[in-house]
Amino acid sequence: MTKSTLLLSLFIALLSSCSKPAETLELEDTTAELSLDQEIVQSLPTGDNSQNALDWPGTYFATLPCASCEGIETWVTLNQDGTFVLKTHHMGLNDDLEEIFTGKFTWDESGSMVTFHGLIGSAPGKYKVGENRIWHLDKNGNKIEGDLADRYILVKQY
Structure with missing residues (x-):
């Protein structure tokens, strides 16, 4: 039983080490795009008429x-x-x-x-x-x- 627990722990550690960390550059670019989009939306008339x-x-x-x-x-x-x-x-x-x-x-x-x-x-x-x-x-x-x-x-x- 300890062998299977050890194998399972090793497998989980291996999977978590393979995941790619989020890049902060992409997040910053998205934030810049959002603020630009917000400026454009604010200049458009709001509501239906x-x-x-x-x-x-x-x-x-x-x-x-x-x-x-x-x-x-x-x-x-x-x-x-x-x-x-x-x-x-x-x-x-x-x-x-x-x-x-x-x-x-x-x-x-x-x-x-x-x-x-x-x-x-x-x-x-x-x-x-x-x-x-x-x-x-x-x-x-x-x-x-x-x-x-x-x-x-x-x-x-x-």
Whole structure:
């Protein structure tokens, strides 16, 4: 029995002497890489928002309320390259007239609202972007409230 215990002890000693010790150089390199990665991550915006987490490019449609006509058919196309197309048609006024605006848009700091640049007159220029829909906002960038609030939501068509 002492022979087998001696052999087992010798075998364990042999196995433990064969294992390679960890190299501190590799550990130091990994630490340097981690701190560099942390600096990069800290410079990136944190959290998901409409701009970086939603499939927002596409065309949206709704018939917005109108005080002097039957409604304003509104098509908004948001393109991945930061351009837009806004088409409006005032129903019941001049059925042949469609207004078409094109230009660039920018995102706000939160990445949830776009502002159109290059519009003239009182054309709408701010929209909150959500999942498969955008909200037509007032001139101050606020959601429209009240009984007709749901009619200011444009739904993604394609």
